[in-house]
Amino acid sequence: MLFLLLFIALGSAVQAQTNAVKAAAGKAPPAPTEINSDAADFDLNARLAVYRGHVVVVDPQMKLKCDQLVVFIPPSGERLNHIEAQTNVVIDFADSHGQTTHALADLAVYRYLVQNGATNETVTLTGKPQVENSQGTLTGDQIVWDRANGRLTATNPYMKSKQNIQGTTNAAPLKLF
C-alpha cells in the first residue's frame, strides 16, 4: 500500500503541476526557459545546441542540472520537442502546493509530440533513475514522467517509503511487482 500511496502522491504532484501549466497557458505567456553553462556548441545546419559544463536549466516548472545538455532547436514558432540532459542529471520540481520532487538519473530525455490530436509529453529517466518526494523514493530501470497525463511509470520499479528511511517503522521496503 505504501508504494501505491507514494505513486499516487507523486502522480498527484505531477498532475497538479500539469494543471497549473495548463491554467497558466490560458493567461499570460509562460516565463522563459533559461540555460546557463560553461560552454556551448551550436550547429546551425543541424539546429542543434550542445551545452557543456555546469549546465543549469531554470524553467517555471523545474530546475535541472547536468553535465551536458543537447537541445534540438525547432523552427521559429514551434515549441521545443526534444531535449536530452546527460550525465549527473538532477531535476527538482514543485507542485502548486509547494510539494517538491527530486529526480536523479544519468540521462533524461524530454519529448513532446502531438499525434492524431493527442499530446505526448514525457521525460524519460534512465541510468540509475530515482524520483524522491517527502513520502518516499521510486527507483527502477527506467522511469517515465508523463507530463501530459500526470503519471509516473517505472520499469522494474522499487519503492521505498520515507518512514523506512527515517527508521520510524521496521517494515521492509516494498518492492513493486
Added chain:
Amino acid sequence: MSRLAAKPILAAGAVLVFLASGYGQVQSVPVGRATDFTSDAYFEAPHERQVKVRLTGAEATPLPGGLLDVKKLKVETFNTAGRPELVVRAPHCTYAPLDGVANSAGHLELQSGDGKFRVEGDGFLWRQNESSLTISNRVRTVIEMPK
C-alpha cells in the same frame, strides 16, 4: 555552389572584399581599411535574388596573415522568403576570410529571427563553412518558444 554577390559599401576609399569564402567563391585579399561595410550573399537559383547572409560592420582593418580585425560585426541570415532567421552580433572579432573563420575572446550575442531564442557568452569561434559556433565561457540562453 552558392553565388556570392558581395556588395561591400566601403568608406574612405578602402579596397576590401571579404567574407566570401564561406559561400564558395574566391575573394580578393583585403588590402585596406573599411568602415560601415555591408556584404550580401545570395541563395542559389531559383531564389538567387534573395539574400541568404548579410554581414555588416563598423570597421575592418587588415592584420598580418590575411586576417581582418572587425568591429561591431553583425551577421544576419534569412530564409528564402526573406524572413530573418538568425542575428549574430560581436563588438569585436578577428576574421580569416580565406578560412571563413571568426574568433574573439570578447562578447557575442545571437538570437533567432523572432527574438525568442537568445544566446550570449564570452569567447567564440565561428566556422562559417560549417555554420557552427562555439562559445567558450559563461553561456546564457533564454528561450521564449511556446511550451
